[in-house]
Amino acid sequence: MENKVYDVVIIGAGPAGLTAALYAGRSNLSVLVIEKPNTGSLLMAHKIENYPGILGSPTGKDIYTLMKEQTLKYNVEFVNATFLAFDLFGEHKIVKTDIENFLGKTVIIASGWAKNGSKKLPGEEKYLGKGVSYCATCDGAFTRNMTVSLFGKGKEIAEEALFLTKYSKEIHMFITDNCDDSCDKALMETLKANEKVKMYYSSELVEIKGDEFVEEVIVKINGTHETYPTQFAFLYLGTKSLKELYGEVASLDEQGYIITNEAMHTSIEGIYAAGDVRSKHIRQVTTATSDGTIAALEAIKHVLKKHNLKAQYS
Known part of the structure; x- marks a missing residue:
């Protein structure tokens, strides 16, 4: 296709x-x-x-x-x-x-x-337009020199992450699947070779936190909750x-x-x-x-x- x-x-x-x-x-x-x-x-x-x-x-x-x-x-x-x-x-x-x-x-x-x-994640609605976005190609230009996070299946967020490499300082890819069968291998290798990009597999977004704007996300990885600083959270989780x-x-x-x-x-x-x-x-x-x-x-x-x-x- x-x-x-x-x-x-x-x-x-x-x-x-x-x-x-x-x-x-x-x-x-x-x-x-x-x-x-x-x-x-x-x-x-x-x-x-x-x-x-x-x-x-x-x-x-x-x-x-x-x-x-x-x-x-x-x-x-x-x-x-x-x-x-x-x-x-x-x-x-x-x-x-x-x-x-x-x-x-x-x-x-x-x-x-x-x-x-649709059911929202904690903090999603509060920070919509204040760091929460559903489209990196739409809002990527606003992330210059920022740390950003993407959440979703590997194939979808890989393309969005590649776009963000033109703007963002640091890019966290929180992948909800293992991506082995569905992802473009050449694209993934390109991202892995980019020092801006960090990948986390089998990830689940738990909460988005901040003050006036997004400041951090809490993510469950392999059963453990971790906090990651971020200024933008791009969601591809079907919660719209x-x-x-x-x-x-x-x-x-x-x-x-x-x-x-x-x-x-x-x-x-x-x-x-x-x-x-x-x-x-x-x-x-x-x-x-x-x-x-x-x-x-x-x-x-x-x-x-x-x-x-x-x-x-x-």
Whole structure:
């Protein structure tokens, strides 16, 4: 998948995301679905008796499995990952996850509804914007001559750490996995050879502390709590709220849902929202599939118009 530019990147594999994937895949577009395994309202449904054309009382997982199998017939690709952020400054939209970054000409947000305010680590919310950041490429220039810390899986934070070597005085990489299989070996060797960089494996961030700004982090490594001085903490741990995740690409209503028009457009061209994550009155499997259909057709039109591709409509 590295460096591949997808026509459509879909965040979420619920009924909205899978429907969008089906339509886009069947139109001969390249499609990637980013999903978190075993999560979502559909998978938690014990019985579904009101989905048209499906007799009996199948579980949500049964319907999910059928939907996914149908998309796979049209070469839709899936990856198990946690969405972290967007980078919208280049030619293509960069979708950042905890395993790697993906490029898309269009993006459909179909991540479903989660409580508006994911579980935060102690100190995370207090120091957001005061040393806590979710994007080194966004805030790296503010770290000149500072000591910084990054937390997350090795492949994701390795790229961010390399960027920070242009600015930061000292870089602590607190890696949550062993990184042996997933990391770019050449990139890791480059970082290990840089005297600014220190790596810590099997790390767990416990708390972020300071006064007005971040001053130190408490990290559990091999069962032992250690304190490390730092002035910036870059987090790639999936603890963002919906506002933090999507606020840069869409307006949110008072409950935290993404506001779109009837064509599923957000405030950024080429980015759409569908399903339970969208601001609307009714949330059912059937309304999610409807949203997914509309979002996919809009994305297909966008790709055809902007990139002169040929697709099969039906």
